[in-house]
Amino acid sequence: MTSYERWFNRVTAQCGLRLKHLVKYAALLAVLAVTLRSSGAPSRAGRPPREYTQTVESETGEKISFKMVLIEGGEFVMGSPQNEPNRADHEGPQRRVRIDPFYLCTTETTLELFLAYYQETVSAKKEFIETDTAEKEAQAGGAQVDAITGPTPVYGDLTMGYEATHPAMGATWHNAMTFCRWLSKKTGRNYRLPTEAEWEYACRAGGSGIFGLCSDPNRLTEYAWYDENADFENHGVAEKKPNPWGLYDMLGNVREWVYDFYSPDAYKNLPSDGPAVNPRGPESGTVHVARGGDYNSPALALRCAARTFEEKWWRSGDPQIPKSKWWLPEMDFIGFRVAASIDKSKGADK
Numbered sequence: 001m002t003s004y005e006r007w008f009n010r011v012t013a014q015c016g017l018r019l020k021h022l023v024k025y026a027a028l029l030a031v032l033a034v035t036l037r038s039s040g041a042p043s044r045a046g047r048p049p050r051e052y053t054q055t056v057e058s059e060t061g062e063k064i065s066f067k068m069v070l071i072e073g074g075e076f077v078m079g080s081p082q083n084e085p086n087r088a089d090h091e092g093p094q095r096r097v098r099i100d101p102f103y104l105c106t107t108e109t110t111l112e113l114f115l116a117y118y119q120e121t122v123s124a125k126k127e128f129i130e131t132d133t134a135e136k137e138a139q140a141g142g143a144q145v146d147a148i149t150g151p152t153p154v155y156g157d158l159t160m161g162y163e164a165t166h167p168a169m170g171a172t173w174h175n176a177m178t179f180c181r182w183l184s185k186k187t188g189r190n191y192r193l194p195t196e197a198e199w200e201y202a203c204r205a206g207g208s209g210i211f212g213l214c215s216d217p218n219r220l221t222e223y224a225w226y227d228e229n230a231d232f233e234n235h236g237v238a239e240k241k242p243n244p245w246g247l248y249d250m251l252g253n254v255r256e257w258v259y260d261f262y263s264p265d266a267y268k269n270l271p272s273d274g275p276a277v278n279p280r281g282p283e284s285g286t287v288h289v290a291r292g293g294d295y296n297s298p299a300l301a302l303r304c305a306a307r308t309f310e311e312k313w314w315r316s317g318d319p320q321i322p323k324s325k326w327w328l329p330e331m332d333f334i335g336f337r338v339a340a341s342i343d344k345s346k347g348a349d350k
């Protein structure tokens, strides 16, 4: 055998060995893939999309879009520890809470979209609130449903001199709930206000700081409009950085209505020995919770655990007696953002 033949035999033997290894690895991979599939591992196709854009057409034909982002389900500790700066008693006791996945709007509801709702429902005064949802909520002690009217004309200027890119403001909780029903009817998706627990979970966005993404008030100016930088007025939505889950202005700008009635004892009434699953606040109450602080708040009022609720003076800009159930005139610090549930039967966002 020549040296060339010896070299040739050695190379072909090595190639054969490598080929055998390749075949073995390919077979192993195939077995692994079959095992994963048969064990029911979720496929990408069955999962709800990570985000979607919702477009609404106004009565005048204007198209208005906003983005909804998937908030993955999980557990978190709701409320604040005793030693958190500026803590209030109603932020405790801390409770473990489990949240199912849901969608949350990346921004506060804008004036542009709210004006479309206002113009449509004030002029139309249609049957849109005579829905099953509205009836169920009324039975559950939720919104006081008026079967005939949408919002009454606002006293003064609904925009309060702000541009359409700014958040909707000065709507009562009842008005915000009615907006959600209008939006649901308009789109075929089930829009609603987030619960207080969902809101805090999304505000924390997996972070451990008192502001979620951090505990340092000096970093807030990158993410929030508040008394240090807002110059005594609210600002257009999404001008600051989003939090790690893609949500803008959770901290500051306008406070945000959530679904829950306010109670100082709300957390005491949650289970202490295991996670509370999708808690929805007390069954009844007189006022509702608003979260996140606003453009006029000091930094520590923007903590994820901070809770506020409707106070009497919020109606002081309304000269009407009785006060309107739709409007908080001149209150440019209170707004809301919408959430949407996931239809588990379809694995999609409906």
Ligand SMILES: [Ca+2]
Pocket: 108, 249, 250, 251, 252, 253, 254, 255, 256, 292, 293
């Ligand atoms: Ca806000």
